[in-house]
Amino acid sequence: MKFTQAWAQVAKQNVNLKVALLTLAVCTLFLGFSLVKLSLAEPLVIERGCYSKSLDLASAKATRQEMITFVELALRQRLNSNTMPIEGFLTPEELKSRESEQRLLSEKDITQTVVVQNTSFNDNKIVVDLDRLYSVKNVRSAFPTKLLIKLESKPRTETNPYGLILTKIEEIKPKKKGDK
Numbered sequence: 001m002k003f004t005q006a007w008a009q010v011a012k013q014n015v016n017l018k019v020a021l022l023t024l025a026v027c028t029l030f031l032g033f034s035l036v037k038l039s040l041a042e043p044l045v046i047e048r049g050c051y052s053k054s055l056d057l058a059s060a061k062a063t064r065q066e067m068i069t070f071v072e073l074a075l076r077q078r079l080n081s082n083t084m085p086i087e088g089f090l091t092p093e094e095l096k097s098r099e100s101e102q103r104l105l106s107e108k109d110i111t112q113t114v115v116v117q118n119t120s121f122n123d124n125k126i127v128v129d130l131d132r133l134y135s136v137k138n139v140r141s142a143f144p145t146k147l148l149i150k151l152e153s154k155p156r157t158e159t160n161p162y163g164l165i166l167t168k169i170e171e172i173k174p175k176k177k178g179d180k
Contacts, residue, residue: 039146041149062153064121066162071149072116074166079132081111088160091167112178117144126151127172 008050062070062097070089077085085095105112111134118129126149133140156163 001130010018062162062164067121067126067151067164068119070162070164071119071126071166075116075130075147075165075169078090078166078169079112079114081105081113081121085158088157089166091127091165094166094169097169115153125149146174148172 001081067090074089076083077089078094081102085098112116112134113135115131115133116128117131120127122127122169128147128149130145130147132145134143149166150168151164152167153163154160154165
């Protein structure tokens with residue numbers, strides 16, 4: 001084999017290797033972008049049973065009905081004397097407030113139960129109209145109360161499927177006739 005023929009074969013192999021390298025690089029980029037796109041897409045969930053079907057995925061953001069239900073459950077955990085709080089519904093500050101409030105009520109042999117009457121949303125504020133039922137032995141009294149509730153979002157878990165946490169409760173004091 002002549003030197004020129006050997007050099008021509010080396011040049012031909014180099015061209016083939018460059019084309020193969022370019023083809024593999026383009027395929028790698030295409031597959032990388034496809035992988036990123038597919039990994040960011042919503043997953044397909046199939047319900048298994050007698051008839052398999054695709055389930056509609058829930059949004060990560062809580063709906064208004066979920067917020068209303070969560071507020072009722074969280075307020076019962078925060079204010080009711082006979083309810084134990086579920087982990088993830090109340091912030092540590094609210095848990096401390098609950099413990100101190102319940103300690104004061106138990107020292108006076110008072111139990112408290114709340115009944116939520118209405119929940120309204122005004123400019124990113126949640127106003128809850130509820131009745132506080134206090135009982136001392138067999139004597140019961142109901143007091144209407146309005147509360148301003150602040151919620152925050154968090155990841156949904158098994159113990160907290162709503163993805164919300166109660167961060168603050170403020171009582172809205174009724175205005176007296178002489179106040180402006």
